[in-house]
Amino acid sequence: MMKKTALPIGVFDSGVGGISVLRELVALMPNENYIFFGDSANAPYGTKTLDEVVELTCKDAAFLYEQGVKAIVVACNTATSAGVKILREHYTTIPVIGIEPALKPAVLSAKHPTVLVMATPMTLREEKFKNLMHRFEQDAKIIPLPCPGLVEFIERGELESEELEAFLRKLFAPFKEVDAVVLGCTHYPFAKKMIGKILGEEVQLFDGGAGTARETKRKLEEFALINPSLEEGKVVILNSAKDPEMIALCERLLYL
Ligand code: DGL
Numbered sequence: 001m002m003k004k005t006a007l008p009i010g011v012f013d014s015g016v017g018g019i020s021v022l023r024e025l026v027a028l029m030p031n032e033n034y035i036f037f038g039d040s041a042n043a044p045y046g047t048k049t050l051d052e053v054v055e056l057t058c059k060d061a062a063f064l065y066e067q068g069v070k071a072i073v074v075a076c077n078t079a080t081s082a083g084v085k086i087l088r089e090h091y092t093t094i095p096v097i098g099i100e101p102a103l104k105p106a107v108l109s110a111k112h113p114t115v116l117v118m119a120t121p122m123t124l125r126e127e128k129f130k131n132l133m134h135r136f137e138q139d140a141k142i143i144p145l146p147c148p149g150l151v152e153f154i155e156r157g158e159l160e161s162e163e164l165e166a167f168l169r170k171l172f173a174p175f176k177e178v179d180a181v182v183l184g185c186t187h188y189p190f191a192k193k194m195i196g197k198i199l200g201e202e203v204q205l206f207d208g209g210a211g212t213a214r215e216t217k218r219k220l221e222e223f224a225l226i227n228p229s230l231e232e233g234k235v236v237i238l239n240s241a242k243d244p245e246m247i248a249l250c251e252r253l254l255y256l
Contacts, residue, residue: 004070004225005070005224005225005226005227005228006033006227006229007033007068007069007070008032008033008034008035008067008068008069008070008233008234008236009025009032009033009034009035009069009070009071009072009073009216009220010034010035010037010061010064010065010067010069010071010072010073011025011034011035011036011037011064011072011073011075012036012037012038012039012060012061012063012064012072012073012074012075012076012079013036013037013038013039013075013076013079013186014038014039014040014042014043014044014045014046014056014076014078014079014151015038015039015040015043015044015151015154015155015187015239016038016040016154016155016157016187016190016239016246016249016250016253017038017075017076017151017154017185017186017187017188017190018036018038018075018076018186019036019038019186019190019250019253019254020075020186020187020189020190020207020209020253021073021075021099021186021208021209021212021213022034022036022075022235022254023209023253023254023255023256024209024210024212024213025073025212025213025216026233026235026254027213028210028213028214028216028217029213029216029217029220029226029227029233030232030233031227031229031230031231031232031233032220032227032233033227033233033234033235033236034233034234034235034236035064035067035069035236035238036075036235036236036237036238036250037060037063037064037238037239037240038237038238038239038240038241038246038250039056039060039239039240040155040239040240040241040243040246041239041240041241041242042056042240043151043152043155044120044148044151044152044155045057045076045078045079045082045120045122046078046119046120046121046122046123046148046151046185047120047121047122047148048122050082050122050126053078053079053082053083053122054082054083054086056079057074057076057079057082057083057084057086057087058083058086058087058090060079061074061083061087061090061091061096065091065094069094070094070220070223070225071094071095071096071097071216071219071220071223071225072087072091072094072095072096072097073097073099073212073216074087074096074097074098074099075099075186075212076099076185076186077099077100077101077119077120077123077184077185077186077208078119078120078122078123078185080098080099080100080128081100081122081123081126081127081128081129082122082126084096084098094223095216095219095220095222095223095225097212097215097216097219098212099186099208099209099211099212100128100129100132100184100208101117101119101123101129101132101182101183101184101208102182102183102184102206102207102208102211103115103117103132103133103136103142103182103184104136105206106140106180106181106182106204106206107136107139107140107142107180108139109179109180109204109206110179110180112139112140112141113140113141113179113180114140114141114143114175114177114178114179114180115140115141115142115143115178115179115180115181115182116143116145116172116175116178116180116181116182117129117133117142117143117144117145117181117182117184118145118147118150118181118182118183118184118185118188119144119145119146119147119182119184119185120146120147120148120151120184120185121146121148123184123185124144124146124184129144129184143175145171145175147171147185147188149167150167150168150171150185150187150188150191151185151187153167153191154187154188154190154191155187157249157252159190159191159193159194160193160194164191164194165194165197165198168191168194168195168198169198172198172199178199178203179203179204180203180204180205180206181195181199181203181204181205181206182206182207183195183205183206183207184207184208186207186208186209188207189207189209190253190256192205235254237250237251237254
């Protein structure tokens with residue numbers, strides 16, 4: 001029988017965005033094995049109802065659990081805000097790690113900065129984000145910015161198109177003075193180059209990928225699940241869209 005520590009870490013997202021978390025996990029723990037599941041057939045999640053996203057989140061986690069994973073990483077801010085609590089109640093024997101917008105480092109980046117928080121409408125609407133915002137609202141001017149439509153560009157592999165540039169220019173047009181931007185959806189780090197081009201280099205961009213990878217490592221240590229192998233681990237990528245193009249896109253994003 002395979003040792004428990006050698007079992008893969010399951011990582012899922014509504015689509016290809018979670019690859020931005022997977023690449024941080026692989027960078028931090030290259031000797032672990034991974035199964036990444038992207039639910040591109042049902043993306044985007046962020047504009048669906050809460051009930052729909054809870055149901056999809058539970059299905060995604062169940063699918064990974066059936067593959068025999070030793071931990072589940074919810075590499076999706078939307079799914080985390082909708083369902084991580086439910087998953088933790090259900091899967092009590094393995095760690096379940098979620099992601100949330102990296103608001104803290106953005107708030108601490110300057111003295112009372114203006115911080116734009118880009119995320120899906122659901123992430124910004126849910127209790128989890130409201131609580132996070134209350135914690136820091138004395139220290140910064142925090143502006144939640146729902147970005148419906150942005151996920152679709154990334155799902156199409158459009159990271160530098162003129163259409164993406166026009167979409168983002170329109171989105172940012174009302175905000176003249178911004179110090180920091182939180183990329184509060186795991187798809188958005190793939191638009192970083194374009195966001196930087198529009199807002200300028202002085203505006204710092206923050207995402208939760210690296211923090212989530214560190215938290216995953218801490219949890220694996222706590223559960224004595226760190227893989228002691230010195231060999232490079234395996235990464236398996238699966239996608240509900242059943243389109244080989246989606247797997248190719250995930251591979252491209254992983255090694256970007
Ligand atoms: N990647 C997801 C997130 O981090 C959600 C995108 C979506 O499906 O709307 O929020």
